Amino acid sequence: MEVKTSLLDNMIGVGDMVLLEPLSEDSFLENLRKRFDHNEIYTYIGSVVISMNPYRSLPIYTPEKVEEYRNRNFYELSPHIYALADEAYRSLRDQDKDQCILITGESGAGKTEASKLVMSYVAAVCGKGQEVNKVKEQLLQSNPVLEAFGNAKTVRNDNSSRFGKYMDIEFDFKGDPLGGVISNYLLEKSRVVKQPRGERNFHVFYQLLSGASDDMLKKLKLNRDFSKYNYLSLDSAVVNGLDDAASFRTVKNAMQIVGFMEDEVQSVLELVAAVLKLGNIEFKPESRCNGADESRVKDKNDLKEMCELLGIEQTVLERAFSYRTVEAKSEKVSTTLNVAQAYYARDALAKNLYSRLFSWLVTRINESIKAQTKTRHKVMGVLDIYGFEIFEDNSFEQFIINYCNEKLQQIFIELTLREEQEEYVREGIEWTNIEYFNNAIICDLIENNQNGIMAMLDEECLRPGTVTDETFLDKLNTICAEHQHFESRLSKNSKFLNDHSLPHSCFRIQHYAGKVLYCVEGFVDKNNDLLYRDLSQAMFKANHSLMKQLFPDGNPAKVNLKRPPTAGFQFKASVGTLMKNLQTKNPNYIRCIKPNDKKAAHIFTESLVCHQVRYLGLMENVRVRRAGYAFRQVYGPCLERYKMLCKRTWPHWRGPAREGVEVLMADLQVPTEEFSYGRSKIFIRNPRTLFFLEERRRQCLQDLATLIQKIYRGWKCRTHFLLLKKSQIVVAAWYRRYTQQKKYQKIKSATTVVQSYTRGWQARKLLRELKHQKRCEEAATTIAAYWHGAQARRELRRLKEEARRKHAVAVIWACWQGLKVRREYRKFFRANAGKKIYNFTIQRIMQKYFLGLRKTLPSMSPIDKSWPARPYRFLDAAHTELRTIFHLWRCKKYRSQFTEEKKAVYEEKLEASELFKDKKSLYPSSVSQPFKGDYLEISKNPKYHKLNSCVEEKVLLADVVNKINRANGKGASRILLLTKKNVLLADQKTGQVKASVALPDLASVSVSTQNDGFFALKLREGSASAVKGDFLLSSEHLIETITKLHHIGSTASDDGVRLNIDITDEFLVQFKQDKVCVKFIQGAPKNGNGASCKRKNNRLLEVSVPATA
């Protein structure tokens, strides 16, 4: 069930100032304070919302709150900005009325925040879908971009909007957003070049320097250090709670969402960088010949970098800072600029550049967010414009800002009154004239086309001749002297002649919100907003497309000699358009109030709030609103709210609501002059009457609450009792069931026990019987088995007895037969049987032995040493003999296979064995080497052809030997040739025969017992060969050589004397005349077997033979 609530529920103070009783400034302020202290920052004046800046985030903007206020009537819930946004959105969507939301208040009062809250609420409640969401996102994201370029930190607000903004959001017939259009008003461009103490330049400069990457800064030729730039004030460059770097990322992201291209963003940042660079350009005077000073750029580095950034020719810009060309009709006159003028020109360029960039941004955003369809759309305008400003020093900017506020106040009064009047007419209630202050007279003072202040300023600016701020003031003094809202010391109005609060250079205007003193200094300049044409032409020449776009007036092809419209004129025109626009729409007001100057939460400075209440004209607002009737309510909700106050309407009224309300009022005896019946609403004149109704309702609600409580308690007790009763029956039923179940279980288990006992007894009985029967059967089988067994054993015994008897008979018979035979043959047996048996046995054994031996004979290899074991000892000698015979036989067999040559070789081997076996250690190693004889292949080798031809006989041995030199024991290679008759020694290289010894001349050969190849050929004394002495040689084939020598020597000898071989470790060798002793000693083991010969002395050669390892 939907709960009907009202603004009047749980009110802190009064939620609507119209209900204030008594109405006075004090009670107004007190109500605001009370609500502010209880975090109620919103209060109504009828349909106007007063918003107090809480300076802290309150939990009242959650999605749940959005849902709470969605589709609810304005007065149904406690005051909230969402209620106003919802009301505006619903009348736009459902009643097809274009809306505008006018947000006013002084700087820092929360206008921008309020506009964002309205936009976010509308975005949350309107339609959804991919396209719609994109539009919403673009509309919302336009805010951070504009705030970066148009907001700055001021002493009043850390995020102060330095421009006015009006945004039309366009919706289709369903209430889905289609797009929007933004208009901007008067950017405070003077801030670009100079900021008041404690304030900053526009956020974007700081954001760029803090947030851009090093790479980007390098591209833009910028330095991260703020102090490097003259245009950035240093005293408050860093603002608490503002993260410039993070904001830069947000802004870039927002630009991307809104639809800026990469190169557009880059161009924008280049212009921002150019402004910073421009600020660093400084000038110095340079005297000219005519005595005048001319300005020159001091340090050209910044100028150069700026020109590079924007693609401007440096000389062109440099010239534009030094000269000014004035064109009149067809004449061109060039004048020099002094330093002050150059600085003025520089600053004017910076201001113009920045403000044109800002306007371009707005246009560019509009391009992106404009509605795509051409169908008629409904429009909701949100105006976030600077509030009324009264500073100590008020200049041109404050003047036009306050003018704008005058216009807004005018439209506010007009529209509020019109709305009020329309409602009275609609409801058929008589209209009573309301007294209020109409500020049209002040607007006229400022904007009148003939004698208004702005018209006179323009006139003064366009007038030829010397024009100064003072001439302008003089003009005002003459023309506006009589105006009742204009005050000036020098006017003809003698009233102010002695007013010392009014300086001579100032004039004062009595605005609807209070008196403001304006100092005329700078009015003319600011209104002119002059930028030398040379500069705009220089900018147009830039090779930078955005820059070119910003300065179309610099195009020489379109030179316009007409002066551009003044700033005041432009502003007045745009305010005029805005007012016209607003008048066609249904207005909704949000009046923002700043509770303190410290930007702090919980502080309520009464004087400050009072000042704002006054100049916002809030009291006036309340008075207008309650001039006729303070409160009005539709009959339905009114009857619903108060029907309990009358028995006839409580609890239900069956007739029309209006009649119900009439019955109710009559019953309550409310005086008839206190209210009027409209067509759909009741109008209550005094808040007192409403509070009387509310009080009665409160009391009645208490009684009703008691009654409801009473009935509820009775109902509750009754239901409880019935529940108990019902429970008791259920419990009893369950208990009975439970006891019966238990009893049944008991009987069931007892029956089971009895049954089981009986069954057990029967089973046991049966078992016994079965067992007995089984035992009887088994006993019979056993008895039968035993009986059969006994029978079988008896039979067996009988058979055994019978067999034994038969055997005994056979034995006895055999014995008897044997006895008989023995007795008969005894005489033969004794004489021959023993010998015969013996021979037979021996024969058998021998036979067996030989047959066995045949099978186990070893192999035919002569070196196989195996031989079967002897079987009987008595065969020992025969067995050994047989082994020898077998071995000889198989050797013979083996030998019979040899050829003659092989036989000769073996014979030689045999001879070698006879000569050296067990006598010389070298011998065993020679056994396995075949005796090759001709190692040099002398007959085949052409190298030895000559040598071969010298030898007549067949060469039996040809080998290389070493002939040992007696002098040092060293060897010289010789070829040793052995024929049947001679031993020849020839030179190895030449093949020339060095010595030839006839074998008969050879007396003996000496060799050592050791493992060496040394041998001495000793010659027979007196023989022809002995002249040169013996030969001491060494050969690798010693055994073969000596054996062959021995064999041939023996056969060659005529007398059959064998060649003598001496095997001894010390022998004498006859070298020519001397005998030298050759001694063999055993040396240490060595790698390789080479024995070494050393001459020890004249008579001793020592041969060291390495021991075999």
Ligand SMILES: Nc1ncnc2c1ncn2[C@@H]1O[C@H](COP(=O)(O)OP(=O)(O)OP(=O)(O)O)[C@@H](O)[C@H]1O
């Ligand atoms: N409803 C709010 N809830 C919380 N804080 C708020 C609210 N409204 C304003 N503020 C705080 O007050 C500051 C100033 O608000 P805002 O910028 O909206 O002022 P303004 O009226 O637009 O001022 P200016 O005229 O200088 O632009 C905000 O930055 C924010 O901190």
Ligand SMILES: [Mg+2]
């Ligand atoms: Mg703002």
